[in-house]
Amino acid sequence: MEEAHEVPPHIRLGLSRQRLISGLRTMIASRETDDRLWLLNRQGRAHFVVTPAGHEATQLGCAWAIRVGHDYVVPYYRDMTLVMALGQSILDILLHAMARRDDPSSGGRQMFGHFSSRRLRIVSGSSSVGSHLVHVAGIALAFRVKGEQDIAVMGLFGEGATAEGAWHEGLTVAGIYQLPAVFVCENNQYAISVPVNKEVPVPNVATKAAGYGMHGVVVDGNDVFAVYEAAHQAMERARNGGGPTLLECKTYRLRPHTSADDDRRYRKSEEVEAWRARDPIKRFEHYLVEHGIITHDEIEAMRREVRAEVDAATDAALAAPWPSIESIADHVYG
Amino acid sequence: MPVMTFLEAIRSAMHDAMAADDRIIVLGEDVAVRGGVFLATEGLLARFGERRVIDMPIAECAIVGVAIGAAIHGLLPIAEIQFADYIYPAIDQILNEAARLRYRSNGDWSCPIVVRAPFGAGIHGALYHSQSVERLFTSTPGIKVVIPSTPADAKGLLIAAIHDPDPVIFFEHKQLYRSVRGEVPEGIYHEPIGKAVVRRSGADMSVFSYGLMVHYALTAAEQLAAEGIDAEVIDLRTLAPLDRAAILASVEKTGRALIVHEDVLTGGIGGEIAAIIAEHAFEYLDAPVRRLASPDLFAAPFADPLEDHFMLNPQKIAAAMRDLARY
Numbered sequence: 319m320e321e322a323h324e325v326p327p328h329i330r331l332g333l334s335r336q337r338l339i340s341g342l343r344t345m346i347a348s349r350e351t352d353d354r355l356w357l358l359n360r361q362g363r364a365h366f367v368v369t370p371a372g373h374e375a376t377q378l379g380c381a382w383a384i385r386v387g388h389d390y391v392v393p394y395y396r397d398m399t400l401v402m403a404l405g406q407s408i409l410d411i412l413l414h415a416m417a418r419r420d421d422p423s424s425g426g427r428q429m430f431g432h433f434s435s436r437r438l439r440i441v442s443g444s445s446s447v448g449s450h451l452v453h454v455a456g457i458a459l460a461f462r463v464k465g466e467q468d469i470a471v472m473g474l475f476g477e478g479a480t481a482e483g484a485w486h487e488g489l490t491v492a493g494i495y496q497l498p499a500v501f502v503c504e505n506n507q508y509a510i511s512v513p514v515n516k517e518v519p520v521p522n523v524a525t526k527a528a529g530y531g532m533h534g535v536v537v538d539g540n541d542v543f544a545v546y547e548a549a550h551q552a553m554e555r556a557r558n559g560g561g562p563t564l565l566e567c568k569t570y571r572l573r574p575h576t577s578a579d580d581d582r583r584y585r586k587s588e589e590v591e592a593w594r595a596r597d598p599i600k601r602f603e604h605y606l607v608e609h610g611i612i613t614h615d616e617i618e619a620m621r622r623e624v625r626a627e628v629d630a631a632t633d634a635a636l637a638a639p640w641p642s643i644e645s646i647a648d649h650v651y652g
Numbered sequence: 653m654p655v656m657t658f659l660e661a662i663r664s665a666m667h668d669a670m671a672a673d674d675r676i677i678v679l680g681e682d683v684a685v686r687g688g689v690f691l692a693t694e695g696l697l698a699r700f701g702e703r704r705v706i707d708m709p710i711a712e713c714a715i716v717g718v719a720i721g722a723a724i725h726g727l728l729p730i731a732e733i734q735f736a737d738y739i740y741p742a743i744d745q746i747l748n749e750a751a752r753l754r755y756r757s758n759g760d761w762s763c764p765i766v767v768r769a770p771f772g773a774g775i776h777g778a779l780y781h782s783q784s785v786e787r788l789f790t791s792t793p794g795i796k797v798v799i800p801s802t803p804a805d806a807k808g809l810l811i812a813a814i815h816d817p818d819p820v821i822f823f824e825h826k827q828l829y830r831s832v833r834g835e836v837p838e839g840i841y842h843e844p845i846g847k848a849v850v851r852r853s854g855a856d857m858s859v860f861s862y863g864l865m866v867h868y869a870l871t872a873a874e875q876l877a878a879e880g881i882d883a884e885v886i887d888l889r890t891l892a893p894l895d896r897a898a899i900l901a902s903v904e905k906t907g908r909a910l911i912v913h914e915d916v917l918t919g920g921i922g923g924e925i926a927a928i929i930a931e932h933a934f935e936y937l938d939a940p941v942r943r944l945a946s947p948d949l950f951a952a953p954f955a956d957p958l959e960d961h962f963m964l965n966p967q968k969i970a971a972a973m974r975d976l977a978r979y
Contacts, residue, residue: 390725425758434757441724442757444748452714452745456721456729463677463703463727483741487714494709649759650793652817 326609327543331550333382338611341382341403341542345374345599346617347624348399351408352573354628355415355430359577363636364415368431370398372540372572375598376504378403379545379567380472383500383553390457390471392441392450395431396504396571397474405438408627412635419641426641448475448482451501455488458497458562470498470556472549477566478509478517480526489564493530498556500549501532501564504539506571511584527564539567540598572597656836659829661803662692662768665810666730668840670700676814677722679706680715680732680768689734690770690829716742719765720750728814729765736771736823737783737951750819751794765820766813772825772864772914773952774963782826783951784915789821790892790924796820796845797892801866803834805889808843816845825864825914832867846890848898854884857908857976860899860925862888865912865964872970881977891921899925900933907938910976912969917945939979944972 328338352371358364370377373396381403384391393400398411410422414433417426423434424442434442441457443450454473461469479485480503492499503523507514520526527534535552537544545567552563570593574581581590606612612620656664670676678684678693684707687694697705708715712733719729733739739746746767753763773782789797798813798820800806806824813820851866852873861869866887873883886902888895903909909929911922922943929941944964946952952962 421758424756427758428756432756434760436757436760442753442761444752444756446744446748449717449744449749452717453721453724453749455714456718456723457725458721459706459718460722460725460727463722464725484713484717484744487709487711488717490709490711491714491718649754649757651796652754652762652764 367577375542376539376567383549409631418638448479448485451488458499477505496561524566539569712741716745733769736769778954812842848895852885854882858902871966
């Protein structure tokens with residue numbers, strides 16, 4: 319709770335009412351869509367779900383720091399809230415999950431969670447953890463080669479990725495050349511079942527920044543304002559020639575890693591419940607109500623609207639055409 | 653037309669292509685100030701500056717991965733892996749990332765990079781400076797694998813690779829760098845990727861090869877010509893995609909096929925070529941398809957007699973050709 323005399327963070331950060339409400343809608347849309355995907359999975363209609371649940375504040379705060387269609391974003395498989403905040407619709411997400419022809423991320427080729435849009439400058443990734451951070455360095459290098467200023471790239475990953483060689487190489491190059499890149503660690507404390515103390519040899523991932531000659535920042539990843547403030551500063555620093563940042567957002571995954579995981583095998587339900595009580599969406603809702611941005615009734619109305627949209631998008635995605643068999647070998651070569 | 657070594661032709665390709673298109677960059681270990689350990693990139697830094705000619709840390713995954721990222725934002729990067737023996741840390745980037753970027757994004761993104769790597773034995777490079785690794789890249793779609801044998805091809809194919817919309821792995825045999833000279837056109841030109849050429853026309857057998865082995869095969873073919881055996885020597889130039897039409901056309905004419913490569917026998921491209929011939933030209937064959945390759949070892953050992961034994965040479969190729977002719 320801030321002191322009474324403190325300026326509320328949304329005012330201090332210049333976030334408009336419209337932006338806050340739209341952000342809340344994105345969070346709710348993400349959670350409702352995730353709920354639906356798990357349901358569809360259990361019904362045997364969606365083969366695979368990878369959840370962003372619990373990461374919504376981290377991803378929304380990062381999305382707010384991005385100039386959509388201008389800055390590049392290189393996400394990982396948990397970034398559904400992020401890409402929705404950047405402009406992918408509920409229907410886009412469902413078409414991707416249902417692997418339909420009009421899936422904007424991959425045309426039904428990649429399993430769920432591999433978000434991509436050239437229009438939005440969201441870069442397609444593989445499933446190899448950490449392999450995309452070298453691409454982040456390369457995109458940032460290209461800005462410099464082309465003499466482009468006032469632009470930056472953000473790459474996102476879980477803390478598990480920080481053990482990968484490609485992660486190290488990407489940050490090494492970004493640090494050596496002081497590239498306009500922001501590396502965001504969504505630290506949810508588990509790499510599937512392996513806890514963070516067996517993935518990262520230091521208490522904070524951000525500590526590693528010192529070894530790469532970049533800024534290291536740790537924030538509460540369930541506080542959308544703290545994330546936005548740090549991400550915005552990092553992106554601005556990058557855009558202005560101040561070099562790269564490693565931003566660590568501490569958060570928690572509220573569901574199993576994917577629909578193929580059973581998290582009861584490696585973490586206690588009390589731990590999950592304790593974090594559920596700190597659900598970033600509830601926290602954001604509480605803040606907005608407390609500051610008179612929106613009422614409970616308006617939030618419930620918003621949730622009903624979103625659910626109706628999810629229902630309609632589910633029907634549309636299930637009725638949408640599959641990719642044609644004839645297209646299976648398209649785009650192997652240009 | 654100027655006469656150049658193979659190495660000078662490679663260098664000329666990069667100079668001419670970079671002068672014509674400022675999207676082209678070069679990155680790798682020692683490529684800028686040093687001009688490359690073989691001097692393939694000599695003069696590029698002075699001419700094009702440090703923004704476009706970039707010394708990288710010893711991080712092969714990053715050399716290729718940064719090239720991929722730069723291509724994503726519209727550049728045409730040429731990544732140098734100092735020796736093909738060190739390409740392994742970059743294999744995930746090449747096969748899982750570069751090769752698949754277009755396909756996995758349904759055509760939304762593409763990855764027009766070139767990965768140059770010197771390869772091959774016979775220079776006392778031992779286990780980690782003389783490997784042939786092309787077999788690791790010829791079975792993944794989405795990438796092209798080019799291995800030139802002449803200076804003119806080296807330049808024309810490298811420029812074609814730079815301008816190609818897809819990732820191209822470009823292997824340069826180290827022994828060719830300074831031992832082979834030839835006329836090389838000035839300026840920008842393309843040799844087509846995916847097209848083999850007939851280096852010596854013949855009626856009695858087809859010898860398929862690439863890189864340094866093309867030269868050895870030509871020497872062997874001249875020896876056999878003196879013995880009354882008229883061999884056709886095909887320079888494949890591209891291993892992926894293979895020029896199936898040229899392979900089959902030659903075998904249909906000669907009825908005999910020998911595939912020669914420095915890469916190891918098991919899993920080498922020779923097996924694929926033999927299968928293509930067996931499937932599609934069986935009726936034309938007068939003899940079994942033969943392969944001559946390096947033994948199934950890691951690379952040439954350091955000791956001179958072991959290296960000599962490991963390496964193919966014109967005599968070994970000539971013997972295999974005689975054997976095939978006698979069948």
